[in-house]
Amino acid sequence: MTCLLGSGIPKRNETGNDQMNLFAEIRTLVIETLNAMAAEGILPAGLELSQVAVEPPRDAAHGDMATNAAMVLAKPAAMQPRAIAEALAARLIADPRVASADVAGPGFLNLRLATSLWQDLIKMALTQGAAFGRANVGAGRRVNVEFVSANPTGPMHVGHVRGAVVGDALARLLAFSGWDVTREYYINDGGAQVDVLARSAYERYREANGLEPEIREGLYPGDYLIPVGEALKAKYGETLLDKDEQFWLAEIRDFATEMMMQMIRDDLAQLNVTMDVYSSEKALYGTGQIEAAIQALREMDLIYEGTLEPPKGKTLEDWEPREQMLFRSTAHGDDVDRPVQKSDGSWTYFAPDIAYHYNKVQRGFDELIDIFGADHGGYVKRMKAAVSALSNGKVPLDIKLVQLVKLYKNGEPFKMSKRAGTFVTLRDVVEQAGADVTRFMMLTRKNDVTLDFDFAKVLDQSKDNPVFYVQYANARINSVLRKSQDAGIDCSDAALAAADLSHLNHPAEIEMAKKIAEWPRLVEIASKANEPHRVAFYLYELASEFHGLWNKGNDDTSLRFIQEGNAATSAAKVALVRATGVAISAGLAILGVTPVVEMR
């Protein structure tokens, strides 16, 4: 724990209450019914029911939900699937929640639910508000999400943005799903690159003192180090000017690293990303932590002195066999064993990484997640091997690889200047597109697929732009709420939840309610897969459903939300609108995007 620079902010979730997930509820009904049938001897006892699923059918014409129970159980029960399905259907129909149960195809059981169920769901959304959809898959267990972890040698650039957003949104998703989440940043301040930073900063320090800086090849030429030089001058005056490197390297390294980290923290704040813990690589050295981690592996007979084979097919001209300390990662699924110590006896970069993950295991996390750039895909197996070994296979490590972002402007590639020191920074992106737009766009693709980001298109106010489309839906919702308020309808959630929702009976309205009903299920699925992008896609679908309902009001005035002279009907319809808004707000909160109340 000594490597922690910051302190963790405890994030407890007030979980425990069962959320209304209609799919889970109906599945429970199906399971209970199957058990009852077994008790009566209709089905054999002791059937494995874990494969029984209740899911939305692909085609809405098939009903609201479908279960595969009959097909899954046919073989173990040694019965015809249709016979099971029919017997199950006859019993399910007795439940007031089930309006119809039809056997279809090879043995699917299609269920249509009572309209009142969807109406109740609207009520539930209004009652739960921001907590609507909150799940308990984490059950209070602790998960550590490590992301960004950019080298502290400069400002964050566009390549870091996606990882930052994915990591933060994933953290929010998991917290919403009942996990106790720690967001963590690993500062790579232990390697040669921070020495380069120090030398670069030293030149800027000389510059601040009126001397000509010598930005030699290999140093960081960026302007962002000029303020560091000035700060060094303010602190040290001219006292370091004529000194050899050995007198100032360590001091300036620490000083510059701290300033860089301050800059990175500011950059992250621009994106609405806040870390709970910053861990330092350097703090692992000289504290025995690396040695302890290696020792732990050694005691499992996973450390040995050996010589690696040269990689085949790859021509390495300067290859020479070297004996060094190796980690037997192949014992835990890796392809080759990995060096932890160089031939001169110093640690490789991998050694502190092992120690750092050992540290996370020791801090008692139930699960670890790392967000890496796709170019680090080669480290996945060895990292998993280390965690597997050091936790006795008890702590799973999930590593998400985040692919590149390609920048465009009006369809033209937005060239990054290769000239050292000038690149598109995170700040550039946020200043042009805004944090909300940037965050949403970064989640419109699965993490392992490259993403196109067009500075012009992301600000476009049209249906083509998913950010706008979702925000526009939310703005329309708020517009309806304002107008109904003006029309004398009480729009508080409590009042709307108390409305007589039996007025909601048009198929288009029920469809809207069904889409809202998917939200709790989606949260569950997305959090189990550690995939926050699913939330963005759901929001698009939800917005699409809402816009469709709105548009139907153009032709069919009975579908307009505010019905003049009919307060009861209006209240029911506005309740549906507000419930949609509840789901949109909950989803946007997970993405870390501020809902827009009004378009202009």
Added chain:
RNA sequence: GCACCCAUAGCUCAGCUGGAUAGAGCGUUGCCCUCCGAAGGCAAAGGUCGCACGUUCGAAUCGUGCUGGGUGCACCA
């Protein structure tokens, strides 16, 4: 040579961890809207899910082997 990621409509991408006739947006085509709840709407066409086997009631999804693209492959972090 090896490992990992990707491959789905003309284009950009989803696809519920194995479900029924594989979806959306753009683009294309055809209608509608200019009495504002139209910063548009409705509808249609468009697919050997890279290929081939396999697993089983059932595969875009899981396994194996290929093909094509990307990334990475000892003492660099």
